[in-house]
Amino acid sequence: MTPAATALGVHLRVLVESPTSSAAQVVVDAPVGTASDAQAVLDLAHGAAVLTFEHEHVPGALLDRVSGLGTPVRPSAAALVHAQDKITMRTRLGELGVPCPRWAPLSQRGDLERFLAAAGGEAVVKTARGGYDGKGVRVVRSADDAADWLTAAADGTGAPLLAEEKVPFSRELAVLVARRPSGEVRTWPVVESVQRDGVCAEVIAPAPDLDAATRDEAVGIAVRIAEGLGVTGVLAVELFEVADPDGGPARVLVNELAMRPHNSGHWTIDGAVTSQFEQHLRAVLDLPLGDTAPRAAWTVMSNVLGSTLEDLTDALAGVSRQDPQAKVHLYGKDVRPGRKLGHVNVSGDDLSEVRRRANAAAALLRGEAPHEQTEA
CATH class of the missing domain: 3.30.470.20 (ATP-grasp fold, B domain)
Known part of the structure; x- marks a missing residue:
């Protein structure tokens, strides 16, 4: 966004994880910190016309706090959660009448076994949060193929899971x-x-x-x-x-x-x-x-x-x-x-x-x- 901001006369302040990160190489005003560091985000937003972001991994409660202090957050935490959590996304898109693959949340092994039986023996299992670029996605043909994820989801050490039909897309x-x-x-x-x-x-x-x-x-x-x-x-x-x-x-x-x-x-x-x-x-x-x-x-x-x-x-x-x-x-x-x-x-x-x-x-x-x- 830096060339566009420069052309428009918009000053950018960017929170970077390292002084040598990509954004820090091109933005002068680039304090170092993480998106989960509340004080770093609050300091970043202080005095800004608006806070936005280039990845989804920002805690919603922190964004609400920024908004509550008077800095608009766009998109809002209420909107962003649909890009952060696939179960929330699928539920809301269904309410909007948006066509999606058949899906179901998974809370135990039997949920996946039933979904596989209904889907013809093959499905896609996804972590509800954190996956990108092929990460957090598995094509499975039995519950054993996702046994480690199911165990982690059940004991709270892993992300919640959902199953989707394996779409025969062109x-x-x-x-x-x-x-x-x-x-x-x-x-x-x-x-x-x-x-x-x-x-x-x-x-x-x-x-x-x-x-x-x-x-x-x-x-x-x-x-x-x-x-x-x-x-x-x-x-x-x-x-x-x-x-x-x-x-x-x-x-x-x-x-x-x-x-x-x-x-x-x-x-x-x-x-x-x-x-x-x-x-x-x-x-x-x-x-x-x-x-x-x-x-x-x-x-x-x-x-x-x-x-x-x-x-x-x-x-x-x-x-x-x-x-x-x-x-x-x-x-x-x-x-x-x-x-x-x-x-x-x-x-x-x-x-x-x-x-x-x-x-x-x-x-x-x-x-x-x-x-x-x-x-x-």
Whole structure:
């Protein structure tokens, strides 16, 4: 959000966990502390026009305390809990009439055994809190496959659990929506999110070959959730697209929610008139929202997941020579296997070529020589 804030003349103060963290490298006003440290958060919010966040792991009671002292928190703790707790989320989405996979909370082994029997012998077990990027998720075929989680949940040492049907989806979609306190709502084009090993590897904007009826349903669901949960700021709604066996428009089911700028929206930095980061600032400050129209027929974002390079900037010259129009965004993170270290955005008129170029640039940043690259 820093470039957008600078352009708008908005001063950012960011609570960072380390003086060398990504945000601390680009924000001057960056006190060190954790999101669970009440005094650090209270000090951060003192005198601010609004408090917002870029991850969901902030205690709701602490956010309510900040709000009670006069600093608006956006989105509110009452909204955020639906992104923090999957059981709360599924319950409320059901009340809103939002289509979701069949699910059930799990309090004991028998609950999972009954769910598996009804689901045809296979299900997805999730921790209700704390999971992300494939963590806290297991595909199970018997209660034994989740025995350790069930024991931990029962004795209070682990998170509560829920079971969901294993959806036979054809692909994953995402809708990004922004809402300001006064009620104005804007959405970006529906995108396709390509996952590898449970982590988003690539985003295609807009989602190719998406039926207009399915597109409109996905957008309508995202807006209904934003309004129904009272979300302010950017909301990412991750969806499963499920084909109609009779050949009609595909249906969509809500998979996950994120109440913050999200990986599925990083393409907007270069591919949309208003990026998700600028829009989030506008929304939480209750400013009129920006135009979300795409700048090109296609934009593809390719994530840099791990690298053999110690310093990814060593690859910048090669990327620039290979594709002068590729937009590289590096996060200043230490290199670890599979870690999201940055992404590349490429825009253009030919989807297959745009996709090839984005993945080729990301491959160079992963330390792969040009002859080692393969098209995703």
